[in-house]
Amino acid sequence: MDKETIEKVANLSKLAVEEGELSDFKDELLNILDYFDKLDEANTENVPPTSHVMEIINKMREDEVEKELDNESALKNSSNPQEGYFKGPKVRD
Amino acid sequence: MNVTIGLEVHVQLLTKSKLFCNCGTNYRDSEPNTHTCPVCLGLPGSLPVLNKKAIEYGTMAGLALNCDIANEMQFHRKNYFYPDLPKGFQITQYDRPLGQNGEIRLDQDKKIRIKRIHLEEDPGRLVHPPSARYSLIDYNRSGVPLLEIVTKPDMDSPQEARSFLKKIRETLEFLDIFDGSLDGAMRCDANISLEGGGRAEVKNISSYKGAEKALSYEITRQKNLLRRGKEVKRETRHFDESQEITRSMREKEQEHDYRYFPEPDLPLIQLTEEKINSIKEKLPELPEEKRKRFLDQYEITKDQAKSLTTSKTLANFFEEISQQVNPKKTATWVTDSLMGELNYRDQSLSESNMNKQKFIYILEKLRDGDITEKGATKIIRHILDEGGHPKEIIKQKDFKAIKSQNLDQIIHKILEKNSEAVEDYIKGKEEAINYLVGQVMSETKGKAKPADTRKKLQKILEGYDG
Numbered sequence A: 001m002d003k004e005t006i007e008k009v010a011n012l013s014k015l016a017v018e019e020g021e022l023s024d025f026k027d028e029l030l031n032i033l034d035y036f037d038k039l040d041e042a043n044t045e046n047v048p049p050t051s052h053v054m055e056i057i058n059k060m061r062e063d064e065v066e067k068e069l070d071n072e073s074a075l076k077n078s079s080n081p082q083e084g085y086f087k088g089p090k091v092r093d
Numbered sequence B: 001m002n003v004t005i006g007l008e009v010h011v012q013l014l015t016k017s018k019l020f021c022n023c024g025t026n027y028r029d030s031e032p033n034t035h036t037c038p039v040c041l042g043l044p045g046s047l048p049v050l051n052k053k054a055i056e057y058g059t060m061a062g063l064a065l066n067c068d069i070a071n072e073m074q075f076h077r078k079n080y081f082y083p084d085l086p087k088g089f090q091i092t093q094y095d096r097p098l099g100q101n102g103e104i105r106l107d108q109d110k111k112i113r114i115k116r117i118h119l120e121e122d123p124g125r126l127v128h129p130p131s132a133r134y135s136l137i138d139y140n141r142s143g144v145p146l147l148e149i150v151t152k153p154d155m156d157s158p159q160e161a162r163s164f165l166k167k168i169r170e171t172l173e174f175l176d177i178f179d180g181s182l183d184g185a186m187r188c189d190a191n192i193s194l195e196g197g198g199r200a201e202v203k204n205i206s207s208y209k210g211a212e213k214a215l216s217y218e219i220t221r222q223k224n225l226l227r228r229g230k231e232v233k234r235e236t237r238h239f240d241e242s243q244e245i246t247r248s249m250r251e252k253e254q255e256h257d258y259r260y261f262p263e264p265d266l267p268l269i270q271l272t273e274e275k276i277n278s279i280k281e282k283l284p285e286l287p288e289e290k291r292k293r294f295l296d297q298y299e300i301t302k303d304q305a306k307s308l309t310t311s312k313t314l315a316n317f318f319e320e321i322s323q324q325v326n327p328k329k330t331a332t333w334v335t336d337s338l339m340g341e342l343n344y345r346d347q348s349l350s351e352s353n354m355n356k357q358k359f360i361y362i363l364e365k366l367r368d369g370d371i372t373e374k375g376a377t378k379i380i381r382h383i384l385d386e387g388g389h390p391k392e393i394i395k396q397k398d399f400k401a402i403k404s405q406n407l408d409q410i411i412h413k414i415l416e417k418n419s420e421a422v423e424d425y426i427k428g429k430e431e432a433i434n435y436l437v438g439q440v441m442s443e444t445k446g447k448a449k450p451a452d453t454r455k456k457l458q459k460i461l462e463g464y465d466g
């Protein structure tokens, strides 16, 4: 695993990784990848892919409007509300 | 030079509540962040629950677009980092979409294949105040159900892309699952390439006109590059609606690294054949079927049947009026006069001042000879421009057709004034009568019926002769 790969993964995860931490991350990530190799050893030829451990299907709700948050509650956790909006850094130039 | 176009169309489905929570979808007339909850704000610990209606609407759309509907489908997380997505991912469908392998036929009988359709959540809305160094976010739209329709690259002109979008709108509106008149209810991305060049993906198209303009611009741009022997890069471009051009988008490589994985909070959805069939049976009459029925049922032309079925509102308007007034007359007045006047004003029937009662009144007055065709047209224009009821307009504007007795008087007056034309006619110059009819029409300001006038004139002039 090269440095670029670790930096890319960190970047996608929005993690700031310092130069000195790179080798630690490398070891940890390689451990995880090794584990996937182990999983690959299992014979899954006739096993359908699983995406859920629970065998639940069709859990759905009716199309009804219920109680919504008022504006004040919606913005309660925001450190930066403005005029009823969430405010953030400019994302388009 | 061969042009290849494929579209990815996003349409909002008309459910009352959002795709994964019970918040309302009526964000357009609302204050920002007033239709939210922990689910659509992406707060930790909240869990999505799928809206049954969205699956039903999606299935209806899939059937109308002749797709194979999946018996089992799944949702995935599409990960990307942008503030319009509070969770840091969008819940969408990936390798197990709602429908696949559909097709739709355009009016010219051109077949456009549909690769897939799937459900996903609409992101929030970003506001960029001019000159501000920040962006504002409104999550009212976050979680509104979207149906994405992906075509195969089967279109070969901007006009065809526009026809396709219109067809999609028409079809989904007939199903009552979509309202194309709502701002931003239909958005699309287009893939376009020319023979021998790379493919450009144009984003941010939000209207039919926009689609046609963006694609025409792209064709010119790519043609010019190829002509000069330059390479057409494979890239994503942004359509600037106000300037009608496309611009290259600076994009980071990682934007395409979506790391899809199955949404663990949403169980699998199974649709049995019985369920799909029961939805199929409930499908309302689609434009194509309606067109055929109109042709069979009413004595109207092919073109009229086609025009009358371009929207559900229009089709119902015609059909309901036809129960009271002659269908043939109704079809003519709706397609020739009303639709022409609406187009001229860039209005749609539903947003105009015209309604069934008013139109029936006009057609009945016309049938009874109380107004002339010219008068009827003037009344229609008046209603579209200023509103009002035809009964009042006829009174106020003096649009009443001239009474037979009065017309006789006027004709005699005109004949006295134009003895030369009368003599010409008697001498056998038959065109002279046209001049006389014209004189009567202008004297009555169009309130006389040309055919009646001609008949009366002929009768009187024959008397002169004898």
Ligand SMILES: [Zn+2]
Binding pocket: B018, B021, B022, B023, B035, B036, B037, B038, B039, B040, B041, B143
């Ligand atoms: Zn919500």
